[in-house]
Amino acid sequence: MKEDIKIKKKKYNDTYYNKNKDRVLEKLKVKIYCKYCDKNINKSSYTRHCNSNMHSKNKSKNWDLDLPADNS
Ligand SMILES: [Zn+2]
Numbered sequence: 001m002k003e004d005i006k007i008k009k010k011k012y013n014d015t016y017y018n019k020n021k022d023r024v025l026e027k028l029k030v031k032i033y034c035k036y037c038d039k040n041i042n043k044s045s046y047t048r049h050c051n052s053n054m055h056s057k058n059k060s061k062n063w064d065l066d067l068p069a070d071n072s
Helices: 002-029 043-050 053-061
Strands: 031-034 039-042
Touching (some): 002 043, 031 043
Antiparallel strands (some): 031 039
C-alpha cells in the first residue's frame, strides 16, 4: 500500500517534469547580472554566488554601486 503511493507520486513527478521540462530548463538558463562582479550568473547558482568570497570581496570594493543615482 505504501509502495503504491510512492510509485504514484513518482509517476506524478515524472509527468510534471515532462510537462514542464521546457519551462524548467528555460528557467535554469536564466541569467542574473551581478553589478558588483560585472558578471552574468546562472539563476540557479546566483544564491551560491552571493555567498561566495569573490562576490563579497567585489561587493565591498564596489560598495558605491549601492548609492542611489544622483538625479539632481
Ligand atoms: Zn557577484
